[in-house]
Amino acid sequence: MTCRFCNKEKGPKKKKKQEGGGNDHVVVMNRKFRNSEIEAILSLFPLLYIGNGSSSACPLHLIVEEISVNINRCVIASNAKTARKKVYLLSLEPALFQMKSNNLGAVRSSRVKMGDLSASWVLENPVDGRHDHPKSFQMVEDPFQSGMTFEEKTEHPPDDHQAGVGELPYSRLSSMSPVKLKRREMRQERRNLRTAELIGKDKEANNQMAAAAIERSKGFDPIVKGKYSIWRSDYESPNSDSTLKLMLDQIIMAKAYANIAKSKNESNLYNSLMKHSKLSQHAIGEASSDVELHSSALNRAKAMGRVLSIAKDKLYDCLTVERKLRAMLQSTEENVSDLKKKSAFLTQLAAKTVPKPLHCLPLQLASDYFLLGYHSREDVNKEKLQDPSLYHYAIFSDNVLATSVVVNSTVLHAKEPNKHVFHVVTDKLNYAAMRMWFLVNPPVGATIQVENIDDFKWLNSSSCSVLRQLESARLQEYYFKANHPSSLSLGSDHLKYRNPKYLSLLNHLRFYLPDVYPKLDKILFLDDDIVVQKDLTPLWSVDLQGMVNGAVETCKESFHRYDKYLNFSNPIIYANFDPNACGWAFGMNIFDLKEWRKRNITGIYHRWQDMNEDRTLWKLGTLPPGLITFYNLTHPLDRGWHALGLGYDPALNQTAIENAAVIHYNGNYKPWLDLAISKYKAYWSKYVMFDNPYLRLCSISE
Template structure:
């Protein structure tokens, strides 16, 4: 995790360096024509850019040292090329001193007491180098070469940062792994009759408010349920249907046995025990079991422009039926009329019962739209060079978000939504319609069958955008940490974490012993 943050910081510093170089590059030739500048330089021979940095900026000294380091590297290269060995050595010595003075400083207050002396010494040797070596064309050429090298470094660091952030996002933190292991052990120590949840008669009652949550993360699932119950006006009318996989079923079950949700009803199931969910019925399962699909996600020489470092193509969730179970809601809950689907990276902040009374106008899916003027439209997700896509969909149609969706299961059955999904999934066996994920087939399956909800119901971006409006967050019914910076990861954006951590049961002994309350 810390390596990811370090690389991200390096990435920013490199881009800053590139901008500085571009500015210098544009000014150098102008200064060549400016005789007054030459006279001023002679008067200020220890500080080549003194006037440019006397702008009242509190961090101008740091910028000056960086500028000097850049020009020192240019002159070292030129001095070496022209066999000015002594000058090259002197520049190298001053360069090391300046780098030592700068270290990791990002503001003037971070600099040590030796910085002014280093600036003066470097300015003197740069003035000497200018007198012996300055040639606008040559200096400009060197700066261009440095810029190209920096560009290549930035691209490499960007790929590395993307790889590591994707890796970190898919990694289970030690604390959550500890919690899962402790809960699993406790679950299997229980007698079978003590593993049953109360109020099972509510599970098929269509008059109650039903939620579907599919997760393999016990802490995330606990926050979703806890936040929903604490903000519900009538908790006894809320029913939570959780589905996990065989590895996490015991842990999630045990958590809610130890921490029953008050008057609300909860039930946990294992997706691997859904016998009807087999490869003869489900095309995506058939595809996921194929060697070709596994090779697509896991082979090292991935043939996409993203390169083999892009972990999107190695994300285990794309090989998990938990991720695709959202297309089978009427099969999982055949007695229900409506159900609210929630992702496990959300927090509920208000009572959600109003969603069950929203008029979907004959549509199946109620969701918040995500498109702006030119982004998150269908052409971002689907391959419109394919005739099946081009013939059936509008590239400018507005995308919408999974994460908080109210589904009318009666209309779902009437319109055979699962059958539509099966049709498109079968056609995409060779990934010619879309590449990965469940949002693209969702957009296709619910095309012209989605009712736009008011945006205050569902605010997104807390897992990738540092600029989500605070007022929008606090007024939202549901906030969504979509993106890599999940709130349970060290990668999480600090300012957004408290909205999530406030719903963790920090006083629970397992939470404390696994250090999840820190």
């Protein structure tokens, strides 16, 4: 038999020798090694224990000598396969040999776990001349600590025979088999894939949540009444008006002490307090912050402080001062209440009073209408007036200038102006002026029809509840007699509904649209206090889903729900309507006239209007009966179509105003009045033709 290490013939199998038992071979753990293998092992573990498992141990120099003697000779082992597996640096066992030396110089062995050794240890063959070649090695790191996967690099030797059974992979430090390492690598790969998948899902979920939050936020109005924001001027500095507040408090205390001084005959102190009070008031003037105070204000405050200190020493009595301050507080509250009532009355008066320039304009137009012969002109494009395939608008107004702005702004943003038809209805007093304006200033491409409401003979007291109510003595006394209760005593809520517009038949004509335009299928109703900022033709394509009215809901705030408009203490209202139902706005409404006729909406309006003859169901106006008439018959439009509140709320979102298709100046502060909120007026005035001769003649300017 030939030895597979040295290619020499071997004799019959002999009994296994003891440790170092001859010069022919060296026995290490029942296995014989080549000299290169032994040198490599000794270079790593110089105190390696070599023996046959007995309790005795050879001194290190004897082992080295024995190896050097047999360095070029064949090594034979009784069980080479088993010995080879154990000596591959115990790569298949979870321990290595660690040598310890006793006092006699002998070598003993103990075990150490692979995890306790450095992962940077690499085995090299010290007698192998191929140090320039890359070594075979394997790194095993904790994937949960380093975040790296197992990496295995192997340089296959060029000799296929050496890569066979007899090869010693000195570089394998791991106690795991390649199969286990491969499994761990595959597990780690699956973990990484699962982690990436979860991260991706997490990002996708976050994106979906963000998109949902953005979409939901569009349904909320970002405006909060009072606007408690750190960016307000009130919050620029916590002490921005500390001096002003101090001086105002000093004046209050000075008046209180002056009254006490007067009651105790302290005339000198009384005169001093009143004098400094007037000086402080003069120093404050109309200032609303410290920066607006007069330069002498701080000195005035110091002087007042000294006088108050003297008054406190002489006059201070807790109960007396408390009574005086309570009396002053009550008096001040009464004054504030009276001033609020006066303010409400004057605001309502200004809102329903026609300014001189606006009174001049219809007079000039009406005069020229008859003097210049425009009254004999016929309407053009009559065939378009009843064409249901076109875009029809209804505007009911007695304000020439406001109506012109509505028409101009709508036509300017229309993509096909020639397909737009405006039906303007006004009263007898303003008919000539309204018709004259659109005859001399026709909108480019669009068709205009101006009608007189008095020409609608079918609209009489027998068919119209509002006209019938106006003929009642109680209503006439309530609105037109001078002996009704004082307007001031009723407060602003009642004053609002004393505006003549709430009794105007023009205001109630919106409930008779199918009768006014019997051949039309759809019509867009517009108030005269709106401005159009986008093309409105897509509204005709909105699916109302069987509803009659398409409108923007206004229930973003609690005071725009049904219970704020209707009297739910009345059992009829309570039984038929939900107090928390969402309100909506008149001003821009798309009406399906086919569905209107089918459901007899005008008949519903008449029935409820007759039931409210004594004004117990709701106050006067058109919105409450509109909410009742179109209850559960209104399709909500996107909020971007209609922005409201420009006639009463100075704290609206500027972005929402600019992005809205229609902006509405509902409220008392109309854009053509001096009451108008200045920052909103520009949206309206840019559609006014200030270079028009009639406007210049009546001194209507920006």
